[in-house]
Amino acid sequence: MTTFIIRRLLLAIPTILVVITVVFFAVRGLGGDPAMAILGDRANPEALEVLRERLGLNQPLWKQYTSFLWDLTRGDLGRDLRTDQPVSELFRRAVPYTVDLAIWATVIGILIGVPAGILAALKWNTPLDFVGRFLGIFGFSFPAFYLSIILLFIFSLVLGWFPMIGGGELSNWVERARHLFLPALSLGLIKSAFVMRLTRSSMLNVLHEDYITTARSKGLKEWVVIYKHALRNSLIPVVTMISVYMAVTIGGSIEVEIVFNRPGLGKFLIGAIQERNYPVIQSGLVVLTVFIMLVNLITDLSYAFIDPRIKYD
Amino acid sequence: MRHRLGYLIGFLAVILCLAPGLIFAASQELADKQVWRWGHHTSDLTSLDPAFSVEDMTYSAGNGVFNGLVRVRPGTLDFDNLEGDLAESWEISKDGLVYTFRLRKGVQWHKGYGEFTAEDVKYTFDRLKNPKLGSPYGAKFLAIDSVKVVDKYTVQIILKKPNTFFIMNQAFAYQAGMIVCKKQGEEKGLKNLGLYVIGTGPFMVENYKAKEKITFVRNPNYFRGAPTIERLEMFFMPNVASRTMAFIKGDLDAIYGERDTYWVEDVKKTKTVIVDSVPLGSGCAIHFNMTKKPLDNIKVRKALAIATDRKAFKQYFGAVWHEMTAPVPPSYYAALPKEKTPKELLYEYDLEKAKKLLAEAGYPKGFKLMGYITDKPYYKSIMEICQELWKPLGVQLEIKGVDHTTFHANIRKDMNDVVVYYAGRAPVADSYLTQYYFSKAVIGKPTAVTNFSHYGDVDADGDGKVDSVDSLIIAARGEMNREKQRQLYYEAQLEILKDMPAKPLHELTKVLVRHNWFDPGVEIKGSMIFGYPLEKARILKH
Numbered sequence: 001m002t003t004f005i006i007r008r009l010l011l012a013i014p015t016i017l018v019v020i021t022v023v024f025f026a027v028r029g030l031g032g033d034p035a036m037a038i039l040g041d042r043a044n045p046e047a048l049e050v051l052r053e054r055l056g057l058n059q060p061l062w063k064q065y066t067s068f069l070w071d072l073t074r075g076d077l078g079r080d081l082r083t084d085q086p087v088s089e090l091f092r093r094a095v096p097y098t099v100d101l102a103i104w105a106t107v108i109g110i111l112i113g114v115p116a117g118i119l120a121a122l123k124w125n126t127p128l129d130f131v132g133r134f135l136g137i138f139g140f141s142f143p144a145f146y147l148s149i150i151l152l153f154i155f156s157l158v159l160g161w162f163p164m165i166g167g168g169e170l171s172n173w174v175e176r177a178r179h180l181f182l183p184a185l186s187l188g189l190i191k192s193a194f195v196m197r198l199t200r201s202s203m204l205n206v207l208h209e210d211y212i213t214t215a216r217s218k219g220l221k222e223w224v225v226i227y228k229h230a231l232r233n234s235l236i237p238v239v240t241m242i243s244v245y246m247a248v249t250i251g252g253s254i255e256v257e258i259v260f261n262r263p264g265l266g267k268f269l270i271g272a273i274q275e276r277n278y279p280v281i282q283s284g285l286v287v288l289t290v291f292i293m294l295v296n297l298i299t300d301l302s303y304a305f306i307d308p309r310i311k312y313d
Numbered sequence: 314m315r316h317r318l319g320y321l322i323g324f325l326a327v328i329l330c331l332a333p334g335l336i337f338a339a340s341q342e343l344a345d346k347q348v349w350r351w352g353h354h355t356s357d358l359t360s361l362d363p364a365f366s367v368e369d370m371t372y373s374a375g376n377g378v379f380n381g382l383v384r385v386r387p388g389t390l391d392f393d394n395l396e397g398d399l400a401e402s403w404e405i406s407k408d409g410l411v412y413t414f415r416l417r418k419g420v421q422w423h424k425g426y427g428e429f430t431a432e433d434v435k436y437t438f439d440r441l442k443n444p445k446l447g448s449p450y451g452a453k454f455l456a457i458d459s460v461k462v463v464d465k466y467t468v469q470i471i472l473k474k475p476n477t478f479f480i481m482n483q484a485f486a487y488q489a490g491m492i493v494c495k496k497q498g499e500e501k502g503l504k505n506l507g508l509y510v511i512g513t514g515p516f517m518v519e520n521y522k523a524k525e526k527i528t529f530v531r532n533p534n535y536f537r538g539a540p541t542i543e544r545l546e547m548f549f550m551p552n553v554a555s556r557t558m559a560f561i562k563g564d565l566d567a568i569y570g571e572r573d574t575y576w577v578e579d580v581k582k583t584k585t586v587i588v589d590s591v592p593l594g595s596g597c598a599i600h601f602n603m604t605k606k607p608l609d610n611i612k613v614r615k616a617l618a619i620a621t622d623r624k625a626f627k628q629y630f631g632a633v634w635h636e637m638t639a640p641v642p643p644s645y646y647a648a649l650p651k652e653k654t655p656k657e658l659l660y661e662y663d664l665e666k667a668k669k670l671l672a673e674a675g676y677p678k679g680f681k682l683m684g685y686i687t688d689k690p691y692y693k694s695i696m697e698i699c700q701e702l703w704k705p706l707g708v709q710l711e712i713k714g715v716d717h718t719t720f721h722a723n724i725r726k727d728m729n730d731v732v733v734y735y736a737g738r739a740p741v742a743d744s745y746l747t748q749y750y751f752s753k754a755v756i757g758k759p760t761a762v763t764n765f766s767h768y769g770d771v772d773a774d775g776d777g778k779v780d781s782v783d784s785l786i787i788a789a790r791g792e793m794n795r796e797k798q799r800q801l802y803y804e805a806q807l808e809i810l811k812d813m814p815a816k817p818l819h820e821l822t823k824v825l826v827r828h829n830w831f832d833p834g835v836e837i838k839g840s841m842i843f844g845y846p847l848e849k850a851r852i853l854k855h
Contacts, residue, residue: 032718038359040367041721041736042748043449045759050447054504082359083523084507090523149554157558164559165352165548166525258356259552263525271356271524276718 012293019289024065027281034276038082055081078279087283097167097264100180101253108188109195117199121207139193145255148186155182167262183260187252198241202234235306243299247292344852347543352560352568356551357524362506363491364441364448372488373842374527374547378512381486382414387846390592390839392646398486409475409793416466420536422494423517431468435460436495446503450489475791477798482739487841515540515848524549541851566831569843570824572691574631585828589837590633593740594820596642600732600765601814603773608730611774611813612674618816620706622662625698626819635820640750640809642820647742647802658810664705671706679707682730686712687720695733724765725756732765742802746786750809766814773812782808830855
């Protein structure tokens with residue numbers, strides 16, 4: 001297991017390097033001028049030049065690239081072009097909001113999606129299954145930001161149960177949870193549609209296997225057949241897809257963070273892209289890459305717990 | 314019995330007369346917590362340094378922190394009756410070159426940074442002029458020859474050329490005209506002062522949280538008296554739906570609204586809501602790039618101008634729309650009034666006339682045009698409406714949607730045939746004409762600003778000579794007689810209209826929205842900033 005983890009972590013290095021390189025050159029290919037974005041439309045070329053010089057944007061591209069890499073190896077994510085604040089400091093505050101959202105949206109997605117998927121598979125081709133399938137397609141095609149606005153309207157504006165502004169203080173867990181509930185529910189409900197559809201189809205495949213028929217013919221109780229024999233075998237593709245879907249969840253979190261005014265990573269990234277704030281975009285995407293790779297690693301490790309036949313030696 | 318009835322009626326009459334007064338008195342009672350919560354439409358702010366305050370949110374947030382030398386009275390745009398801010402009085406020499414300001418005594422900088430003096434004024438303007446600072450406002454302050462400290466409380470600003478608009482354009486409590494603290498500037502070095510700035514204003518910066526909010530606390534030593542509001546919380550809320558909901562719920566006392574008539578009508582349905590749709594607005598024009606064919610032909614530009622029906626935009630923007638028939642927006646000083654504009658220069662909608670002009674120009678079947686446009690709805694809608702309006706002429710306008718930063722970069726590379734542009738500037742004709750129609754401001758030049766049509770650099774009317782209003786603008790700027798000066802600006806605007814480098818469309822007002830429990834303390838007839846004046850403001854019980 002330890003060897004496997006070390007091997008995976010080492011393999012992550014070239015992947016991150018590729019991501020950094022692609023992101024570095026891609027953001028510069030977007031067009032637009034960071035100096036213009038900072039100084040506005042009144043700045044004359046002279047003022048723009050002074051700022052470009054100060055920000056190091058006039059340096060050759062290879063020099064900017066190597067210095068970014070060198071800084072990164074020392075754990076320096078650079079400075080925000082607009083506010084001159086260290087990016088690492090900004091992210092230290094922003095990342096917990098995004099991680100909270102991604103994790104709890106996934107938890108909600110699993111808690112709703114897995115039982116609903118099992119139920120739909122067990123009641124295959126019944127009205128219950130049809131309703132489940134309809135809700136699955138409906139939820140899957142529903143934009144997260146729109147659901148966020150609806151939830152905000154019902155639970156915050158009309159009922160007044162949840163706050164509307166910000167993400168709450170990180171040190172105050174109750175406040176943090178109250179601010180998290182609706183955004184996590186918005187993303188989680190959409191994710192549950194995806195998980196439900198996946199669990200249903202995976203369960204249906206397994207339920208038609210011979211060993212399920214054997215288990216039933218042995219006289220095992222139905223819940224043992226479902227839980228011990230069918231569910232555990234059908235979970236592996238579900239877990240894989242949940243982890244793959246994590247990137248989509250993070251993408252969705254950008255819209256949700258803007259609607260709920262959460263000062264998370266998504267809000268930083270979208271602003272940085274609009275402003276061509278290179279250090280924030282580059283470092284933000286590196287942080288997200290590392291996060292997704294960690295999720296993938298945890299997913300791979302979880303296979304061993306779900307299926308005892310899988311061993312990492 | 315009759316007497317008793319009379320007393321009873323009299324008593325009831327007294328009660329009825331007093332009741333509104335009693336209710337009024339109750340509603341005027343101050344709330345226990347004097348915290349003002351504001352929702353702004355941008356996702357963050359970058360710097361409160363006036364030399365770098367270019368965004369709506371930035372200079373609006375900084376407005377409560379700083380003071381200028383002279384200001385417009387809060388809640389008004391009464392440019393004829395300016396009042397001293399940090400200056401108690403001022404004099405202008407007869408030749409219009411020397412401005413002498415006598416400063417207030419005993420004004421203190423925030424957080425123990427000492428007393429405000431003439432040295433701070435000198436530092437502010439010298440700093441702005443310094444090219445090494447790289448302020449986007451720098452070029453504007455090059456009009457200053459020198460700043461002389463006469464004594465601790467008297468400062469003289471000597472201009473290179475007479476400029477009657479020096480106060481309204483440069484020495485004004487607005488954007489870069491705010492006076493900064495020399496001591497803090499020297500501590501930080503010649504660079505952007507950032508967010509934790511030191512001012513003399515009614516509020517002091519307390520804390521900033523990126524992408525979330527900035528807070529301010531009242532300045533107990535404010536020279537006009539400590540404000541009633543103890544604390545300001547300004548939230549960065551770019552999503553209009555959640556900003557509106559938070560406001561309707563009462564989590565916010567005031568917000569910056571949407572320049573959209575449906576939105577305005579919708580929020581008005583909440584009983585406590587007051588909408589202040591006020592100037593200073595943003596002027597909008599569609600600029601024709603005269604270096605591109607067939608827009609170099611005056612008949613083609615006039616045809617497009619005539620086919621661009623202003624009423625179509627009125628229908629779209631509704632309550633926040635104000636007709637703009639001259640190159641300078643109507644709420645600006647020396648804007649050419651509609652009634653002084655000859656009918657043919659109003660370029661009112663006439664499709665048949667437009668078709669005829671286009672046929673005369675040799676394009677009876679039309680042509681193709683292209684323009685990049687930002688995703689901001691009030692920009693994009695202009696292009697889309699023009700696309701529809703020009704179709705009957707056979708003119709196909711290809712719209713290429715890009716994000717706001719790319720849009721700004723592309724239009725400065727001369728990539729558009731037509732450019733839609735909005736801007737709020739110093740509220741005088743000079744600022745608009747200098748930035749959009751002066752030859753030095755033509756894009757591509759080292760002195761470029763926003764002259765997208767290349768007016769002043771090309772032959773606009775086809776007579777073989779370059780057409781320009783540079784000399785009129787310069788003459789007007791130095792003219793000390795107000796009436797003569799106004800006429801010179803009118804003349805410049807009429808010349809521009811004759812050459813049609815850009816069709817003026819409209820001025821959209823600011824949309825400030827508040828609950829009735831937030832009392833700004835003054836009547837809101839206009840606002841230089843995207844926010845409310847706060848030094849006399851208070852929160853009432855609700």
